[in-house]
Amino acid sequence: MNRTPRLYALVEELRAATPRPLTVAALAARFEVSTRTVQRDLQALMEAGVPVRTTTGRGGGWSIDPAMTLPPIGFTAEEAAALVAALAAADASAPYAGAVRTASQKIAASMTGPASVAARRLAARIVALPTRTVQSVRTAVEQALTDGTVLRLSYVDAAGQESDRTVEPAGLLTADGKWYLIAWCRMRQAGRGFRLDRITAAVPTGEQARTHHLTDLLLGSAAADAGQPAALASLVSPP
Numbered sequence: 001m002n003r004t005p006r007l008y009a010l011v012e013e014l015r016a017a018t019p020r021p022l023t024v025a026a027l028a029a030r031f032e033v034s035t036r037t038v039q040r041d042l043q044a045l046m047e048a049g050v051p052v053r054t055t056t057g058r059g060g061g062w063s064i065d066p067a068m069t070l071p072p073i074g075f076t077a078e079e080a081a082a083l084v085a086a087l088a089a090a091d092a093s094a095p096y097a098g099a100v101r102t103a104s105q106k107i108a109a110s111m112t113g114p115a116s117v118a119a120r121r122l123a124a125r126i127v128a129l130p131t132r133t134v135q136s137v138r139t140a141v142e143q144a145l146t147d148g149t150v151l152r153l154s155y156v157d158a159a160g161q162e163s164d165r166t167v168e169p170a171g172l173l174t175a176d177g178k179w180y181l182i183a184w185c186r187m188r189q190a191g192r193g194f195r196l197d198r199i200t201a202a203v204p205t206g207e208q209a210r211t212h213h214l215t216d217l218l219l220g221s222a223a224a225d226a227g228q229p230a231a232l233a234s235l236v237s238p239p
Contacts, residue, residue, distance in 0.1 A: 014064040021061030048105040077118035084122045140202035154201040168209035191217025
């Protein structure tokens with residue numbers, strides 16, 4: 001068994017045994033590999049964010065939280081290809097790119113059959129140019145949006161002029177493959193959009209920001225007619 005299918009099977013083996021932990025020796029015997037290989041596989045799963053854990057002592061071993069894992073996903077080949085294209089668009093300049101990478105690893109591990117084949121074939125045929133977004137900027141923006149805190153930005157506009165801004169984040173706008181932080185700018189006393197790849201520095205202040213509605217800040221701008229992406233409708237609407 002190749003490594004990728006084995007990683008998926010390892011997750012399922014741990015899930016099936018829950019809440020009983022399995023020893024490395026038992027897993028090695030199940031998959032007919034060495035205990036060292038199983039240890040490496042378990043470490044790879046942990047690094048990918050899969051909630052596997054180990055307990056020591058008598059009766060100990062490896063287990064997994066079934067509530068935190070994905071069951072096999074019944075994607076069609078077309079759906080799998082669409083997912084690959086969407087993940088490819090979430091490059092290093094996109095918000096939450098690091099989380100997207102680990103999420104994609106989990107989804108790939110849960111795909112089976114023709115969908116898995118289609119996804120891997122298309123993924124091998126997609127390339128991307130490197131982006132200029134600084135990781136520390138992206139991380140600061142993500143954290144400010146999550147915590148609702150104020151940011152200090154150094155920003156270069158389309159004319160090449162640099163300025164320092166203190167902003168109260170409201171949300172994100174994506175347009176033509178670019179990402180913008182939409183925020184209340186204290187210097188301009190108005191809503192403004194800051195393209196992420198033009199932010200040269202972002203410093204968290206820890207100060208709690210006031211609540212601003214994204215649609216209100218977009219009124220009167222070129223993005224006033226921006227709406228919720230259709231692909232996110234099922235996440236935003238209550239079940």
